[in-house]
Amino acid sequence: xxxxxxxxxxxxxxxxxxxxxxxxxxxxxxxxxxxxxxxxxxxxxxxxxxxxxxxxxxxxxxxxxxxxxxxxxxxxxxxxxxxxxxxxxxxxxxxxxxxxxxxxxxxxxxxxxxxxxxxxxxxxxxxxxxxxxxxxxxxxxxxxxxxxxxxxxxxxxxxxxxxxxxxxxxxxxxxxxxxxxxxxxxxxxxxxxxxxxxxxxxxxxxxxxxxxxxxxxxxxxxxxxxxxxxxxxxxxxxxxxxxxxxxxxxxxxxxxxxxxxxxxxxxxxxxxxxxxxxxxxxxxxxxxxxxxxxxxxxxxxxxxxxxxxxxxxxxxxxxxxxxxxxxxxxxxxx
Amino acid sequence: xxxxxxxxxxxxxxxxxxxxxxxxxxxxxxxxxxxxxxxxxxxxxxxxxxxxxxxxxxxxxxxxxxxxxxxxxxxxxxxxxxxxxxxxxxxxxxxxxxxxxxxxxxxxxxxxxxxxxx
Numbered sequence: 001x002x003x004x005x006x007x008x009x010x011x012x013x014x015x016x017x018x019x020x021x022x023x024x025x026x027x028x029x030x031x032x033x034x035x036x037x038x039x040x041x042x043x044x045x046x047x048x049x050x051x052x053x054x055x056x057x058x059x060x061x062x063x064x065x066x067x068x069x070x071x072x073x074x075x076x077x078x079x080x081x082x083x084x085x086x087x088x089x090x091x092x093x094x095x096x097x098x099x100x101x102x103x104x105x106x107x108x109x110x111x112x113x114x115x116x117x118x119x120x121x122x123x124x125x126x127x128x129x130x131x132x133x134x135x136x137x138x139x140x141x142x143x144x145x146x147x148x149x150x151x152x153x154x155x156x157x158x159x160x161x162x163x164x165x166x167x168x169x170x171x172x173x174x175x176x177x178x179x180x181x182x183x184x185x186x187x188x189x190x191x192x193x194x195x196x197x198x199x200x201x202x203x204x205x206x207x208x209x210x211x212x213x214x215x216x217x218x219x220x221x222x223x224x225x226x227x228x229x230x231x232x233x234x235x236x237x238x239x240x241x242x243x244x245x246x247x248x249x250x251x252x253x254x255x256x257x258x259x260x261x262x263x264x265x266x267x268x269x270x271x272x273x274x275x276x277x278x279x280x281x282x283x284x285x286x287x288x289x290x291x292x293x294x295x296x297x298x299x300x301x302x303x304x305x306x307x308x309x310x311x312x313x314x315x316x317x318x319x320x321x322x323x324x325x326x327x328x329x330x331x332x333x334x
Numbered sequence: 335x336x337x338x339x340x341x342x343x344x345x346x347x348x349x350x351x352x353x354x355x356x357x358x359x360x361x362x363x364x365x366x367x368x369x370x371x372x373x374x375x376x377x378x379x380x381x382x383x384x385x386x387x388x389x390x391x392x393x394x395x396x397x398x399x400x401x402x403x404x405x406x407x408x409x410x411x412x413x414x415x416x417x418x419x420x421x422x423x424x425x426x427x428x429x430x431x432x433x434x435x436x437x438x439x440x441x442x443x444x445x446x447x448x449x450x451x452x
Binding site for chain 1 (some may be wrong): 366367368369370372373377383385387388389390392393395396397398413421
């Protein structure tokens with residue numbers, strides 16, 4: 001049992017099963033009534049097995065609930081039909097070959113409940129009943145797969161649409177030089193929110209359609225810079241990111257205390273971070289070195305007592321540029 | 335190697351609401367200094383660490399870490415788990431130490447995804 005023969009009701013393949021694992025959440029969110037087949041073909045207990053075969057063939061199904069006076073009394077499957085055919089017993093009533101033990105699911109329950117039953121019991125389909133116990137549909141693994149894929153696709157389309165809209169920003173707006181500026185205020189010693197700005201920046205870049213490698217380099221560099229503002233500044237600072245089709249410029253500025261010896265600060269392993277910061281896994285004296293490794297150009301200016309400005313630039317190669325960049329350049333060349 | 339296999343190898347306990355246990359992990363990296371992680375890790379690795387503050391999750395997110403393993407049976411503060419759930423990065427706790435955990439995974443064929451830092 002459990003193997004549907006019609007192409008319409010195919011079995012869950014390994015690839016789909018893998019997909020389902022990732023969308024387990026959806027299996028909890030989706031209700032059975034959202035994925036079930038509503039048009040249920042039923043048979044009566046006194047219908048001859050030969051007639052049952054005809055119903056299956058016409059409707060292209062491999063099983064049907066047996067209903068007597070509006071009440072669910074059993075379920076008959078293609079395997080039961082094979083038994084009857086093998087014995088040349090096609091004139092026997094369905095009640096003789098059907099399984100009387102019927103497991104049903106409620107239409108208002110989450111899909112996961114049905115999935116659990118499918119893994120525990122050897123059944124190919126589950127009649128679906130409403131809260132009053134009335135038969136309202138039927139559910140196969142194929143219905144679940146299709147329902148989940150449909151829900152997944154609409155999630156995906158939504159994100160794609162968002163991405164599409166944002167990534168066309170540069171193409172849709174005409175100017176001699178278009179850029180998008182993001183600003184974040186970072187508080188000193190605010191370890192609890194450390195990295196939040198960087199996380200938002202990385203997400204924004206991904207939405208804009210940045211190549212993952214570029215988003216990663218920007219994320220790491222700006223994260224180290226953000227942590228520096230939190231660890232070292234007296235009053236926090238500001239992160240500004242300017243995104244243009246051909247480059248990303250990230251800048252952090254603060255009002256002090258400033259760096260006494262920039263050359264020494266750049267030296268790997270040199271750190272002035274206090275013990276509590278080291279306990280968080282920071283302050284190893286690698287931050288600026290890491291930033292330098294991730295960006296194409298880095299400028300560090302500091303005046304003791306006044307403040308520090310760190311500029312990090314990443315140049316985008318033509319194949320990495322945000323969509324619309326080529327269009328913008330063409331426009332400029334004219 | 336699937337995350338599920340990694341969890342089995344280190345007798346791990348999943349602490350997050352993770353639904354991606356079938357996720358493919360390309361390799362591993364062990365570090366306690368977040369800057370070391372940022373400097374040396376390649377994408378899609380499992381990060382083994384003894385640190386359990388929320389910065390671990392932020393670091394993981396920046397460095398495209400696929401999953402975090404906390405060694406020596408550490409139980410992280412609630413904020414770490416919340417952030418990990420929000421960013422959808424699985425966090426796993428193992429009773430073994432750093433050396434033992436890395437050793438088990440490496441012996442089972444999980445390659446190192448640590449860049450040599452020159």
